[in-house]
Amino acid sequence: MPTVQQIEAKLFEFAPPDLKMDWDNVGLLVGEPDRLVEKVLVALDITWEVAEEASRIGAQLIVAHHPLINCKWLPVQTVRSDTPQGALLIALLKGDISAICMHTNLDAASGGVNDALAAALRVNDPGPLTREGIGRVGTLSEPVPLRRFVAEVSRCLHCNGLRYADGGRSVHRVAVGGGACGDFVDQAVAAGCDTFVTSDLSYHDFLDARPKGINLIDAGHFPTEQVVCPVIIDTLKQAFPELEIVLSASHGEVIQYYV
Structure with a gap:
């Protein structure tokens, strides 16, 4: 059986750490590097439900996309049981469950989040949207009306x-950006795109869409990034066929819509 550190090394081969943004925190964030692993749980986020699921199925390791510590939205200053983040970290440590997170390095990696998103939406010949390798730009096989494409995005990503x-x-010419890529709308326009699929767009992004001449589709953070979880599973299965690897059944889209 591989160790946690060997699994981290394989994931870093696929998504090298030097691809990450400066503020990001990736790799083995919780646990013992030498811990032997028989079962891995893969999820987009490490939530309470995911931690409980890992414990219930006997997984020694969780591999996730979003970092659970020392990231810009949850900087860790203390690990206390009376805070949500601290309690989750303590639960993982008490349960002897390690956590590896591959974030912006997996966004930028060839075959990572954004290539998986482009493939799911049938965007052909995708190339990088930004200098850092975040996002992809490509074309559909033929032009389609926006309403038809919106319906296809919703269906393909299970929104x-x-x-x-x-x-x-x-x-026809489409940019994609898994997760919150609203800062890259102008790059999509400069790349000659008529459409940009991403998430977490603001009111003003939508307000400015027509003056900029670009269709904007906010398909949700979870749907635009969950497409990478099967890629993680396939990567680990090829490297470690003896591992049992499970896609989380407890973690899903947390945003509900009422229309």
Whole structure:
């Protein structure tokens, strides 16, 4: 059986740590490097439900996308049982469950989040959207009306719902950005895209879509990044066929829509 450290090394071969953003925190974040692993749970986030699921199925390791400590949205200063983040970390440590997180390095990696998103939406010949390798730009096999493409995005990504703004163009040259890539709308415009699929867009992003001449589709953070979990599983299965690898059944889209 491989160790936690050997699994981390294999994941770093696929998504090298030097691809991560400066503020990010990736790799083995919780646990013992020399711990032998028989079962791995793969999830987009490490939540209470995911930690309980790992304990219930006897997984020694969770591999996730979003970091659970020392990231810009949850900087760790203390590990206390009376805080949500501290209690989760303590539960993982008490349960002897290690955690490896592959975040912006997996966004930028060839075959990672954004290539998986482009493949799910049938975007052909995807190339990088930004200098850092975040996002992808490619083309559909043929132009399609926006409403038809919106329906296809929702179906392919299993969205509970999505938000979009009509930029006044049919869909052919498409940019994708898994997760919160609203900062890259102008890059998508500069790349000649008529459509950008991402998540966490602001009111002003949608307001400016038509003046900029680009269709914006906010398909949700979870749906646009969950596409990478099967990629992680396939990568680990090929490297460690003796491992039992399970996709989390407890973690799903947390945002509900009422229309």
